Amino acid sequence: MEKIPEQREFSGKKIVLYGPESTGKSTLSRKLAQHYHTAQIQEFARGYLQDKYDTTGKACEYKDILPIAIGQRKLENEATKIAGDYLFCDTDVLETYVYCMAYFNQAPQELISAVEKSTYDLYVLLQVDLPWQADDLRDRPEQREEMFTLFKAALLKFKKPFKIVDGMNDARFENAIKAIEQTL
Template identity: 30%
Template sequence: MNPQKEFGLGVVIGKFLPPHRGHHFLIDTAISRCAAVVVIVCEKPGDPVPGALRQAWLQEMHPAADVRLIDDRYDENDSRVWAENTIRWLGRAPDAVFTSEHYGDAYAAHMGCRHVMVDQPRQAVPCSGTIVRNDPFAQWEHLSPPVRGWYAKRIVVLGAESTGTTTLAKALSEYFKTWWVAEYGREYSFEKQSRGETNWRTEEFMEIAREQTRREDLAAREANRILICDTNSFVTTLWHRRYMGFDSPALNDLAKHCRADLYLLTGDEIPFVQDGLRDGEAIRHEMHRWFEEGLIGQKGSPWILVRGPAETRLAQAVAACSFMAS
């Protein structure tokens, strides 16, 4: 045992549904006092946040701990059963159990180890998993970046060429004081054009969709409750159709996993503006129809059409988004 540590092996066990600052305080306390710490994440079927995600989040936030996931099929009030299983999972009895609950006394006693109670009255961190699940936005400051990324609402601005998507996305991010994710496909197209390349391949659209999603997921971790996205992988499927002339089943399957809590479709009634990259003025209205048809076919993702001058569109979008950011 590390001579500077009070205990050898410490255990922290719970649902962590979801992890919050109180859990981090508990685990950090165990790490500070133990040479080694095992965190046991309990998962039941139907949990609102998958156990594997909770395990990954805790492992990311506490790299010094060994975070394990177990199938919770036991009576939560039977401390003896939990103690016997903990010894089996660890291969030995721990030296200390760290909890913020009174069950820790009986649980530790059955393993013959110490129970260290940490902030049981929730004074250091006034938070709980139930409170977070009921209103994650109200508890935002108690959530770590990966958990914020899970709960952040994603607003996707989309539309045909030169319909003001980027203008609206920037304006929304400024209004809600949050992050926005630029259109990676535009960046990719600019670089492609600068190399003198004109032919497209399906693999390029797959790359664009994956990178757009990666950037979106990273930005969601830093978002202020909602994230504004200037396009997403669903939109990439329509640009594939526009340039390739057909749909890609593989790309469509990829897009089925994109997250969108609200789509804002920009109207095509405004004048077309050439910026040096755009080449779709002749089919802009047809593409707008594709977007409308695609959104109608989306299941579970609401959408609205915003039209008019920039300030009118912003007002329409803010009204649609405000209930998410409250």
């Protein structure tokens, strides 16, 4: 089976939008990329798992974890070729790790190694203060605080730099910019 690619070198700053479902990662990564006139990476898992659900009716399985991590890393590596001073990542392999642990209580060693080797300048951990938006894939509306705690614990475990960002609509965007500017 294909391996998770190594991270491609990037001379700018890599920022991961990170956190539980329905916290605005995708919207915020797009807005930040527009604000900083640079590239952003979409979440690979969303398309991969939506296609799986649409064709088989099945949700994520343990065997999907490595293909998701591989796909996310490939998107990231390709984006480094076109990004400016910043690259905004809508999730990363650490996010995949958190969900893997939450759903399967284990993670492939290859994924753990990729998390340990991964370097980002900042993780923007998004608070669960936005209203829940249901879809085919989201399934834990009552466990948002618990999931937030798991996401934060993973950042601490793997010693990743992070700032917690909250706020509704424009305030969330402005708070993210402040976190980026203060950190980088």
